[in-house]
Amino acid sequence: MRLAVLKETKPGESRVAATPETVKKLIALGLDVTVEQGAGTASGFPDAEYAAAGATLATDAAATVAxxxxxxxxRAPEVALPQGALLIGTLQADAAAAQAYATAGVEACSMELLPRITRAQSMDVLSSQANLAGYRAVIEGAGAFDRGFPMLMTAAGTVPAANVFVMGAGVAGLQAIATGRRLGGRVSATDVRPAAKEEIKSLGASFVGHEDEESKSAQTAGGYAKQLSAEFYAKQAEVVAAHIAKQDVVVCTALVQGRKAPTLVTEAMVASMKPGSVIVDIAADAGGNCALTKPGQAYVTDNGVKILGFTNWPGRIPAAASALYARNLLTFLTTFWDKDAKAPKLPPEDDIVQGVTLTRAGAVVHKMFAPAA
Structure with missing residues (x-):
């Protein structure tokens, strides 16, 4: 059985879906692995390392998937896939794309839809990539900040520690808190989910936020933040506005699954910040948490605040992001690998399989995209 690893074609995508490490393990399962030439170059994995791991190199996408x-x-591939192929990736599919996979006879598994259950943790691509995004965001913020991050006591005087405010305490936010603390910043954080307060404090940061009856139900069963009322966000904004004016670096990480990112930092809040302050918006891919974020760009506002609105934050640390992502896909495949048949076996009744499978046997089967009965 042949497994193909494609070179990514979306602009700015520097990751790869398999590394030489995982290629060796895929071959050990009994697979023949073909890698498109240059697939790992942007992540620091040259073709020679894939060849040394036992992979066959193909000259283009069509030859790779043949x-x-x-x-x-x-990301979702642009090349036509063989009928009956099992496609595994973060496809970000909509109903039209799912139907296209079904029509083509492709069994598509979109890994960002993985359910948040204990046995799925080791294959959770959102968590692995968000973890690195949170780390990278603070590193980028520290690089853009034109003063010291930790307190520096010198013969010429003392440089105070940077005030770092993390908005959203999911996987990315918690890693941002931890990284900010490691760099010596004075870190505070906010999140609407009730469980987040203790998580924030456990990492040594202070909690900032409005709490009421509505916030007690601000989390889905899967652990994601829920969309709350305009009244709640108005009260939250009052608390945040007073706090944000004193901050040096603000890291925005708040996302609501399947929706545009909520606007948490208004134009007025940006205007209240000191010149030289930095806003790092990890949520830029979903529109951004800052009202002035320009997705894909970094710029300086009229009052001297630097806003980093880069997209694809995991792709800004591609070697580590690819290594974790590749292990996620390997774990998914090996979890459902039939050793006797030397082929994947995806039981339709399995919670994980149900969560990620878009299409099967020429039909759209995912509950989010399947046509109404």
Whole structure:
């Protein structure tokens, strides 16, 4: 059975869906692995390392997927796939894309839809990538900040520690808190979810936020933040506005699954910040948490605040992001690997399989995209 690893074609995508490390393990399962030339170059994995791991190199995407039964990718591929192929990646599909996969006879698994259950943790691509995004965001923020991050006591005087405010305490936010603390910043954080307060404090940061009866139900069963009322966000904004004016670095990480990112930092809040302050918006891919974020850009506002609105934050640390992502896909495949048949076996009744499978046997089967009965 042949497994294909495609080179990513979306602008700015520097990750790869398999590394030389995971290629060796895929071959050990009994697979023949074909990697498109240059697939790992942007992540620091040259073709020679894939060849040394036992992979066959193909000259282009069409040659890579020819005869493939399984295709690994980071983003949705643009090349036509063989009928019956199992496609595994973060496809970000909508109803039209799901139907296109079904029509093409492709069994598509979109890994960002993985349910947040204990046995799925080791294959959770959102968590692994968000973790690195939170780390990278603070590093980028520290690089853009034109003063010291930790308190520096020198013969010429003392440089105070940077005030760092993290908005959102999910996986990315918690890593941002931890990284800010490691760099010596004075860290505070906010999140609407009731469980987040103790998580924030456990990392040594102070909690900032409005709490009421509505906030007690601000979390889905899967652990994601829920959309709350305009009244709640107005009260939260009052608390945040007073706090944010004193901050040096603000890291925005708040996302609501399947929706545009909530606007948490208004134009007025940006105007209240000191010149040289930095806003790092991890949520830029979903529109941004800051009202002035320009997705894909970094710029300085009229009052001297630097806003980093880069998209694809995991792609800004591609070697580590690819390594974790590749292990996520490997774990998913090996979890459902039939050793006797040397082929994947995806039981339709399994919670994980149900969560990620878009199409099967020429039909759209995912509850989010399947046509109404």
């Amino acid at each position: 005869g493939a039964a399984i295709v690994f990718t980071v």
